[in-house]
Amino acid sequence: MSLLPWLIDSLHPxxxxxxxxxxxLLSLVSLTSYICLISPPALSFDRPPHPPPHGWRNLAAxxxxxxxxxxxxxxxxxxxxxxxxxxxALTAFMAALPQNVIPSNIDPSLPIDPQLVLDFDTRSPEAExxxxxxxxxxxxxxxxxxxxxxxxxxxxxxxxxxQDMDLKPPPTVFDVDQRADAEVxxxxxxxxxxxxxxxxxxxxxxxxGSMDVIRESHTAGTLKSLIIQAGAVLDSSKRARKGRR
Numbered sequence: 001m002s003l004l005p006w007l008i009d010s011l012h013p014x015x016x017x018x019x020x021x022x023x024x025l026l027s028l029v030s031l032t033s034y035i036c037l038i039s040p041p042a043l044s045f046d047r048p049p050h051p052p053p054h055g056w057r058n059l060a061a062x063x064x065x066x067x068x069x070x071x072x073x074x075x076x077x078x079x080x081x082x083x084x085x086x087x088x089a090l091t092a093f094m095a096a097l098p099q100n101v102i103p104s105n106i107d108p109s110l111p112i113d114p115q116l117v118l119d120f121d122t123r124s125p126e127a128e129x130x131x132x133x134x135x136x137x138x139x140x141x142x143x144x145x146x147x148x149x150x151x152x153x154x155x156x157x158x159x160x161x162x163q164d165m166d167l168k169p170p171p172t173v174f175d176v177d178q179r180a181d182a183e184v185x186x187x188x189x190x191x192x193x194x195x196x197x198x199x200x201x202x203x204x205x206x207x208x209g210s211m212d213v214i215r216e217s218h219t220a221g222t223l224k225s226l227i228i229q230a231g232a233v234l235d236s237s238k239r240a241r242k243g244r245r
Contacts, residue, residue: 079127081114085135087192088205091145092138093117095172101181108188135205143230144171145202147189150178154211155199161218166235167227204230 081089090112093100106112114122120130144167148155162171176182176189176198186198193200193207201208203226208214217223224234 079114079122079131081111081131083192084205085131086112087202088135088138089114089117089131090188090192091142091172091202091205092134094174095138095142101179102184102188104181104184106184106188108184108186108191112188139205140231141169142172143167143169143204143232144227145205146171146173146199147176147202148173148199150175152199158199158201158211158214161214161223165224165227168233168235203227 090102093116102112103116106116114131118131118134121127124130144162146155146158146162148159159171159173176185179185189198189200190196193202195207195210199211201214203223208217208223208226214223217226228234
């Protein structure tokens with residue numbers, strides 16, 4: 001019976017808090033003693049050694065600063081084509097392969113993208129020279145170019161005039177209305193040649209004019225002169241045979 005008062009007294013709230021506080025303090029002291037005496041931290045206030053000779057130089061060598069002259073030059077913009085160059089590049093593109101067509105999303109009222117019709121890097125420093133070579137080559141190899149409609153009376157008339165001359169090389173003829181890109185190509189040709197309808201006859205890369213102008217030039221003999229100046233050759237033997245008849 002004598003333990004009951006002691007047990008009741010020990011369960012008093014104030015004494016419980018006091019004992020809990022004492023236990024916490026004892027735990028903290030034990031932990032501090034363990035850290036300081038048994039497992040001390042590896043702290044050192046010694047001065048670090050100097051880096052080895054040339055250490056910073058070796059480090060700098062791993063990350064060299066590029067010389068101003070070693071930076072790559074800025075990328076050049078695309079070359080811009082004049083209407084004459086654009087017409088020549090377009091003709092060369094079409095004459096190279098029959099399947100070369102102008103995409104339907106091209107706006108024919110705007111200058112065409114040079115990369116679309118030229119097969120070289122149009123940003124290179126040599127781009128201007130390469131374009132000049134292409135323009136010379138296309139009109140040398142195609143001195144007479146005709147953009148026509150297949151089922152057109154005046155187109156057939158011009159074809160007959162040229163066929164009668166028996167040109168070497170023969171005229172390069174594009175039946176525009178038979179091509180998949182006719183809807184884009186037709187207004188594009190109108191913009192580049194100032195023509196308003198097909199057919200369009202180019203001699204040496206220059207538009208001859210309307211059908212009336214072509215007829216007048218043919219009658220006066222100036223059409224043949226233009227063709228010869230452009231580099232085409234008329235078959236004289238065929239003309240001689242016709243004269244003997």
